[in-house]
Amino acid sequence: MRELTEQEIVRREKLQNIKNPYPERYEITHEICDAANLEDGVTGVRVAGRIILMRKMGKMSFLTIGDINGRIQVSVKLDMIGEEAYQEFKSNYDLGDFIGVVGEVFTTHTGEKTIRADEITFLGKALKPLPEKFHGIEDIETIYRERYLDLIMNDEAKKKFIFRSRFIREIRNYLDEAGYMEIETPILNNKASGATARPFITHHNALDIDLYLRIAPETYLKRAVVGGMNKVFEIARCFRNEGIDATHLQDFTMIEGYCAYYNYKDNMKFLREMLQYIIEKLFGTLIVKVGDKEVDLSGEWEAVSFRDLIMRYGNIDINEYNTKEALLQKIYDEKIDIDCDTPLENLGFGNLVDQLYKKIARPNVVNPIFLTEHPISLSPLARANDDNPEITDRFQLVINGAEIINAYSELVDPQEQERRLEEQARLKSEGDEEAMPMDYDYISAMEVGMPPISGWGMGIDRVVQLLTNSDNIKDVILFPLMRPLNEEKKEQE
Numbered sequence: 001m002r003e004l005t006e007q008e009i010v011r012r013e014k015l016q017n018i019k020n021p022y023p024e025r026y027e028i029t030h031e032i033c034d035a036a037n038l039e040d041g042v043t044g045v046r047v048a049g050r051i052i053l054m055r056k057m058g059k060m061s062f063l064t065i066g067d068i069n070g071r072i073q074v075s076v077k078l079d080m081i082g083e084e085a086y087q088e089f090k091s092n093y094d095l096g097d098f099i100g101v102v103g104e105v106f107t108t109h110t111g112e113k114t115i116r117a118d119e120i121t122f123l124g125k126a127l128k129p130l131p132e133k134f135h136g137i138e139d140i141e142t143i144y145r146e147r148y149l150d151l152i153m154n155d156e157a158k159k160k161f162i163f164r165s166r167f168i169r170e171i172r173n174y175l176d177e178a179g180y181m182e183i184e185t186p187i188l189n190n191k192a193s194g195a196t197a198r199p200f201i202t203h204h205n206a207l208d209i210d211l212y213l214r215i216a217p218e219t220y221l222k223r224a225v226v227g228g229m230n231k232v233f234e235i236a237r238c239f240r241n242e243g244i245d246a247t248h249l250q251d252f253t254m255i256e257g258y259c260a261y262y263n264y265k266d267n268m269k270f271l272r273e274m275l276q277y278i279i280e281k282l283f284g285t286l287i288v289k290v291g292d293k294e295v296d297l298s299g300e301w302e303a304v305s306f307r308d309l310i311m312r313y314g315n316i317d318i319n320e321y322n323t324k325e326a327l328l329q330k331i332y333d334e335k336i337d338i339d340c341d342t343p344l345e346n347l348g349f350g351n352l353v354d355q356l357y358k359k360i361a362r363p364n365v366v367n368p369i370f371l372t373e374h375p376i377s378l379s380p381l382a383r384a385n386d387d388n389p390e391i392t393d394r395f396q397l398v399i400n401g402a403e404i405i406n407a408y409s410e411l412v413d414p415q416e417q418e419r420r421l422e423e424q425a426r427l428k429s430e431g432d433e434e435a436m437p438m439d440y441d442y443i444s445a446m447e448v449g450m451p452p453i454s455g456w457g458m459g460i461d462r463v464v465q466l467l468t469n470s471d472n473i474k475d476v477i478l479f480p481l482m483r484p485l486n487e488e489k490k491e492q493e
Contacts, residue, residue: 049072170281171255362401399466
């Protein structure tokens with residue numbers, strides 16, 4: 001058994017003095033945020049929450065209770081709740097405890113909305129003390145590991161997660177109004193398909209087969225379109241066994257949507273209008289503060305080709321290098337230091353171009369742009385451009401150096417899709433761990449017949465990180481994956 005601190009021992013002793021420390025339920029009449037907006041004189045108000053602040057005095061005490069949505073002050077007087085209840089309160093209640101309050105709303109002479117308690121009920125003991133309010137939680141590792149403490153003590157953290165919830169809700173509402181159907185697709189897949197990324201592998205004991213955690217829901221959503229669902233979307237938890245940095249995690253939330261009879265240019269317009277509508281509704285403006293920059297999301301957004309953006313910031317014309325070997329030599333000659341999980345020599349041409357763009361071009365983008373004309377080898381599920389079959393009808397929305405949306409006109413030709421996946425399988429066999437495998441089941445679905453389709457995927461975590469001006473993507477994920485503490489201790493020994 002772990003060793004307890006002196007405060008933890010004292011709190012456990014107080015717990016023994018409370019008659020019913022963990023009641024089954026407590027009936028409330030108002031949420032705390034609603035009670036704080038009531039007019040003076042309203043009686044019989046029943047609220048519940050955690051004690052955040054407390055001033056115990058002789059015959060009258062003040063405390064503040066709160067939850068994720070608000071706080072309210074409570075006055076506790078001996079002559080109102082009775083001597084026995086008041087003494088129990090003074091002796092056994094601590095910061096962090098949960099209580100229920102019944103009373104009348106009034107406003108103090110300092111203008112603070114308050115409930116004058118007629119009755120208080122103990123609802124739950126905090127056996128550990130809360131962090132000291134003045135300093136809060138200063139250790140970033142503790143914030144990520146013990147997010148519940150961060151939510152209790154940090155109003156800014158609460159605002160971020162409230163915003164995240166509202167943002168997702170507004171997307172759902174917008175897509176619903178636009179006629180999209182929300183569906184669910186498998187998380188466990190036979191093939192690591194839907195995107196070029198390194199998958200997580202697991203094992204199904206009953207079937208005795210290896211499976212892959214979902215990289216993206218793409219191929220299943222398009223199967224739904226084959227089945228006649230013309231507009232579909234999913235808010236999907238996805239998994240990619242890649243590096244961790246300020247904008248990437250191995251498990252993340254993305255939303256993907258597909259619309260029959262659209263092309264990628266239709267989705268440029270649709271998604272720009274969607275994001276502008278939602279952001280203006282949530283912020284009241286389309287000028288968003290990000291770090292020391294102001295990002296202007298208003299008006300039309302510039303479309304820039306892959307080639308032109310790399311030329312703009314790196315003065316390298318990728319069209320002059322038609323093999324990966326030639327482009328790789330140029331990267332070496334220019335002494336461009338590209339950090340990639342896969343050795344550059346093992347990447348296909350498309351992925352090498354992508355790594356070059358991420359190094360020299362993407363960090364310079366501030367205001368939104370649509371990045372277009374991706375090399376075909378970088379987009380195995382996208383439709384080839386009619387005028388130039390070496391590029392695809394695809395775009396990525398890039399804002400402040402981050403890729404927010406990936407979208408394209410979908411490849412619906414099953415024979416061409418099979419050829420491309422065969423090429424991806426070849427690249428995978430040669431060491432490109434991000435290349436896609438052959439997926440004959442998906443090909444079989446395509447052979448039933450697919451209409452013209454355009455689809456898109458947006459990283460929820462990344463766009464919320466941008467819009468909340470957060471330095472690290474973990475700041476907008478309630479419970480990010482962390483290395484177990486016992487393993488960290490072993491490494492330090």
